[in-house]
Amino acid sequence: MQGLLKPGPAARIRSSALILGALLACSQLPVEEPLPAPGEPQLEPAPDAPALDRPNIVFVFTDDHAPHAISAYGSVLNQTPNIDRLAKEGMLFTRTFCGNSLCAPSRATILTGKHSHANGHIDNASVFDGSQVTFPKLLRSAGYQTALVGKWHLKSAPTGFDHWEVLKGQGPYYNPPIRRAEGTEQIEGYTTEILTDLGLDWLRNERDPDKPFMLMLQHKAPHRRWQPGPRELGMYDDVQFPEPSTLFDDYEGRRAAGMQEMTLRDHMSLEYDLKLEDPGGLTEEQLAAWKEIYDPKRAEFEELAPEGDDLLHWKYQRYMQDYLACVEGVDHQLGRVLDYLDESGLAENTVVIYSSDQGFYLGDHGWYDKRWMYEESLRMPFIVRWPGHTPPGSECAALTQNIDFGPTFLDLAGVETPSAMHGVSLKPLLKGDQPADWRKSIYYHYYEYPAVHMVNRHYGVRTERYKLMHFYQLGEWELFDLERDPHELTNRAADPSYAQVRASLEKELLKLQEQYGETDPEGTVDRIYPKAAGAR
Numbered sequence: 001m002q003g004l005l006k007p008g009p010a011a012r013i014r015s016s017a018l019i020l021g022a023l024l025a026c027s028q029l030p031v032e033e034p035l036p037a038p039g040e041p042q043l044e045p046a047p048d049a050p051a052l053d054r055p056n057i058v059f060v061f062t063d064d065h066a067p068h069a070i071s072a073y074g075s076v077l078n079q080t081p082n083i084d085r086l087a088k089e090g091m092l093f094t095r096t097f098c099g100n101s102l103c104a105p106s107r108a109t110i111l112t113g114k115h116s117h118a119n120g121h122i123d124n125a126s127v128f129d130g131s132q133v134t135f136p137k138l139l140r141s142a143g144y145q146t147a148l149v150g151k152w153h154l155k156s157a158p159t160g161f162d163h164w165e166v167l168k169g170q171g172p173y174y175n176p177p178i179r180r181a182e183g184t185e186q187i188e189g190y191t192t193e194i195l196t197d198l199g200l201d202w203l204r205n206e207r208d209p210d211k212p213f214m215l216m217l218q219h220k221a222p223h224r225r226w227q228p229g230p231r232e233l234g235m236y237d238d239v240q241f242p243e244p245s246t247l248f249d250d251y252e253g254r255r256a257a258g259m260q261e262m263t264l265r266d267h268m269s270l271e272y273d274l275k276l277e278d279p280g281g282l283t284e285e286q287l288a289a290w291k292e293i294y295d296p297k298r299a300e301f302e303e304l305a306p307e308g309d310d311l312l313h314w315k316y317q318r319y320m321q322d323y324l325a326c327v328e329g330v331d332h333q334l335g336r337v338l339d340y341l342d343e344s345g346l347a348e349n350t351v352v353i354y355s356s357d358q359g360f361y362l363g364d365h366g367w368y369d370k371r372w373m374y375e376e377s378l379r380m381p382f383i384v385r386w387p388g389h390t391p392p393g394s395e396c397a398a399l400t401q402n403i404d405f406g407p408t409f410l411d412l413a414g415v416e417t418p419s420a421m422h423g424v425s426l427k428p429l430l431k432g433d434q435p436a437d438w439r440k441s442i443y444y445h446y447y448e449y450p451a452v453h454m455v456n457r458h459y460g461v462r463t464e465r466y467k468l469m470h471f472y473q474l475g476e477w478e479l480f481d482l483e484r485d486p487h488e489l490t491n492r493a494a495d496p497s498y499a500q501v502r503a504s505l506e507k508e509l510l511k512l513q514e515q516y517g518e519t520d521p522e523g524t525v526d527r528i529y530p531k532a533a534g535a536r
């Protein structure tokens, strides 16, 4: 079944006028009024806002996929041909950052266009307040069909979607229970492939072809515990990966960094993370395929019995084999989505985005996981293909954040962004124009402490060149000159030659906290969890 009409040359010439018309029409929508709950009839698009000219949006979103494991971002570890294809045909953002490097908070920020303290979802223990204004709700009110497939992770039932089917919690890599409004169904197979099947099935068979659509296809992979699919099992077994230069970091001058519990050396589990034990939940057939690959690895480990630095070298290689095989699964499945868009004729009027909720440590600083404002976990991959608009193969280095995703999707649909959202539309950037008054810094705040991995709470500011972080529970400041010290190994906070830089960054940080309304940053946790204050 054909979806949206493929506009011919004449239609394309008219499209900008129609988009403007749609924008004017939609800008009159009273966005603060109650929005339809799931299942309720949605508003019809205004008569002068022809649905066929508004672009569809396909948001392919993964979990914990660091940009430095994407070849378009210069990975020295792996190839990601399908993500690279998107970059070749669209725009790759080199400075897109999360505001709080954690799974659920990043998702809540994307939905609401607000930093964590304002949407209330400051950590993974939070329950998302689904009554908030979100970009899917606004798109739905403007006549878009909205669908969510995959990892949700926000505990409360999804709101703002015509169609949703999500993993329960984190979801497993194999045989996932899929939660829908009408109940839960377990589907046999590999989760990355199943979610893609479900997303494609909705595109092919379930949506209304007369309306524009927005699909969020959100994978579990490559989240911990990194279980490759049948197609990718063992694919990197003969590869020796280059180690990051900071694998043996001693955290000198960075007290908080020395206090965490997320090193490959001491905290990555041989049994759970590196599969010296078989994972549960596999069918007989899946387990047989698994054991064929992993039993020899176990035998090799027992024979080598590595210790000390040798064990760290061994762990890094095993970690990368599994993590990158999960990435390969994601990349392969993205290829299926891109192929379908081509075959169906939808590609021409569909904006495709590839992103992930935050970056990740791939042995950098000796770590796995995320949470820190250091570069590897602060960065998000963000690649956008908007046919006829994004210059193919282009790069954008403007400072951008996950608060901007929602406003951008709204703008693409001609819907006005509510002023309460912190983010701004990236549409001018997508067309190759950077406004002269574009932001000069981004804000960050991580709250989940004490908790797994024991990363202290911190907030901070990053400009194009510098980063200032405040670990306020420790009274510690860190300042990095990213131009001279891209791996953030030398803390300049107390360096007199950086005193002026620090003063200016402190001022910028205060400015951002005022702008975003986090005027009591050290009290945010107590405000959001008044009863648990002190216990968290």
Ligand SMILES: [Ca+2]
Pocket (backbone or CB within 6 Å): 063, 064, 102, 103, 104, 357, 358
């Ligand atoms: Ca994540």
